[in-house]
Amino acid sequence: MPSIFSRIVAGEIPAHKIAETDDYLAFLDVMPTATGHTLVIPKKEVDYIFDLDDDLYAGLMAFAKKVAPAIEKAIPCKRIGVAVVGLEVPHAHIHLIPLNSIADMNFYNKLKPSQQELAQTAALIRQHL
Template sequence: MPSTFSRIVSGEIPAHKIAETDDYLAFLDVMPTATGHTLVIPKKEVDYLFDLDDDLYNGLMAFAKKIAPAIEKAVPCKRIGVAVVGLEVPHVHVHLIPLNSMADMNFSHKLKVSQEELAATAAEIRAFL
């Protein structure tokens, strides 16, 4: 069975996309720890970060590096935090989280955000790409 993220890649599940290439996709987390919390994934479904081949791994990080400055410009924050946890969805994903304090990296604290708010945030971030 495809992962939730593979279903987003295929268009089966909608997402608030930030950027996309043939190999990678960035989209807003629907249960963010902070406004602008973005997930960056390889389109190829691989469960564990360190199982990615070197090219896909390096490309994923390079793609995330291009997205982070746009988030930082769109969402007031001190910096963009990066986390790879990999337990909640069996598909490699990098969290890019706008940080104003360490509490913004608390994955047990989730914001309740409307689809309209997510769409507006995605548009603001895309404007800086």
């Protein structure tokens, strides 16, 4: 059964996309820890990030590196935090999270933005790509 992220890639589930290439996709987390919290995935479904082949892994990091500055320009913050947890969805992914304090990285404190708020945030970030 495809992961929820593979279903997003296939267009079966809508997402607030930030950036996309043939191999990678960045989209907003619908239950973010901070406004602008973005997930970056390879389109190829691989459960564990360290099971990605070297080229796909390096490409994922390079893609995330291009997305992070756009988030930082769009969302006032001190830095963009990077996290790989890998337990919640069986599809390798990187969390890019705008940080003003370490508390912004608390995965137990989730925001509940509306679809309209997510759409506005995604549009704002895309303006900086």
